[in-house]
Amino acid sequence: MNWTLEVVVVPVSDVDRAKEFYADRLGFAVDHDTRIGDDIRIVQLTPPGSGCSIVIGTGAVPDMPPGSLKGLQLVVPDLEKARAELVERGVDVSEIQVVGRNPRPVPHPLDNVGFVFFTDPDGNGWAVQQISSRG
Template sequence: MDWTLEVIVVPVGDVDRARDFYRDKLGFAVDVDTRVTEQTRIVQLTPPGSGCSIVIGENIPTPDGRTSEPGSYMGLQLVVADIKAAHAELVERGVDVSAPIEVAPGDGGTFLHFKDPDGNGWAVQEYRVRATTPLYEAIRPSD
């Protein structure tokens, strides 16, 4: 049985501001933008080429019935095949992003970082093998 991670809820304070950031600054596609109840709105966005989306919204409860604090998530991570191109694209789109930093030699050891308008922390990792081998092929166990 496959278990796929497909949605991560990211806590934000202003849904429209966050939607605009993820759509306009990061290039995520808006898959859903709907009010499911009078008190609850969800917006689902997907990064280009990703099988996993994020959901932002108003009054989205955690499994224990609470809501997460906006800006409380750190360590969300995107993966790209070319970190220099990703850095240039983010700078061009107006994202306040760090310079790429090599933390370990070899493929997969270079990162850059940014925060969304609420302070949720993101990393972008360069993994050059993604240019020729998509994740689902790279991790598929052999039969």
């Protein structure tokens, strides 16, 4: 049996501001923006190439303080290119950092150990890691 992670709820204070950040700044696809009455709104967005989406919204999402989610992680095959794209889109992203050492030889020195970090407008924390091939 496969167990797939398909959705992560990201707590935000302003759904429109968060939707703009994730769609326009990060390039996530807006899968749907659904309103169910005046009090419930669900917006689902998916990073390019990902099998897992995020959900932001009001009324029907778990009650978590905005900005309280830390440790979300995206993986890309080319961290330098990904960082340049984020900078071009206006995201305040860290410089590339090497975290740890590779346990085995890899095709690129940043594989597995290269990261950049950023937060969304509410302070939810994201990392981007380079993995260009898997062992």
